[in-house]
Amino acid sequence: MTDEKNLSKNNDDLCEICLPHEDAIERVKKRMIDEDKYFDLAEFFKIFGNPTRLKIISLLVIEDLCVCDICEALNLNQTTVSNQLRILRANNIVKYKKEGKMARYSLTDLHIEMIYKVGLEHILE
């Protein structure tokens, strides 16, 4: 604890110009998650940061659909939808079941729906 305080007075860390609140910094640092996790989490949220993917998600919140239904409902070409579905799959946001020639897509779990809905609530305020 005293070590921490001395350390910070030595100015050998990045923030050289200000006088930080050591106690608050200690508290929040203790509760941070692993560095890697922030990157994983950012990758995950990045997926929601694209209107096309959000549209696809919003459809799948309502019901499961095959690729060509998504194309039709969103008026997008097949390549675009398929590409975005790949990204959604790779990030564990949608899953699919093969039914003959078709692939029926659905959301992997409730988290996705929750995040979508809370986000929508936020921007509609």
Added chain:
Amino acid sequence: MTDEKNLSKNNDDLCEICLPHEDAIERVKKRMIDEDKYFDLAEFFKIFGNPTRLKIISLLVIEDLCVCDICEALNLNQTTVSNQLRILRANNIVKYKKEGKMARYSLTDLHIEMIYKVGLEHILE
């Protein structure tokens, strides 16, 4: 309803190669939000798609902090933090109160905390 079916047989929409499920498409299309909203929502979620911003959010979930505390806790230079705080502000994710020379930042509302936590739950599974 019959109109819809005839329309789709005319192949004058983008998805020409497959035989979509008209009924499902109708159902989901009816419940879609305005085109613009998808863009707004994507802009909002984009903010969560960057590790630095997530780190800042994760700190503010725990307690309110001034800029220089955030720099110190995250070992980032002031410009980086300030820039990201500007983006967070512009997108209504954080707010701040001036206290003398300092600016004390906090999350705008509970939505932010919820989205952060549900996302974290998801990737930790």
Added chain:
DNA sequence: ACAACATATCATGATATTGTGATATGACAA
């Protein structure tokens, strides 16, 4: 085996976002 269909992958030019150095603002103290 072959054709047709539904979906997936690859490659790419156009566009957007990143962190950061340089600089500006605004508050307090002397």
Added chain:
DNA sequence: TTGTCATATCACAATATCATGATATGTTGT
């Protein structure tokens, strides 16, 4: 008013992401 501190803004090179055309894969019917 001058200097210092805390924070904000601007500008930009490096990097990432987008939609899409071209092409591949895998399934069904003949």
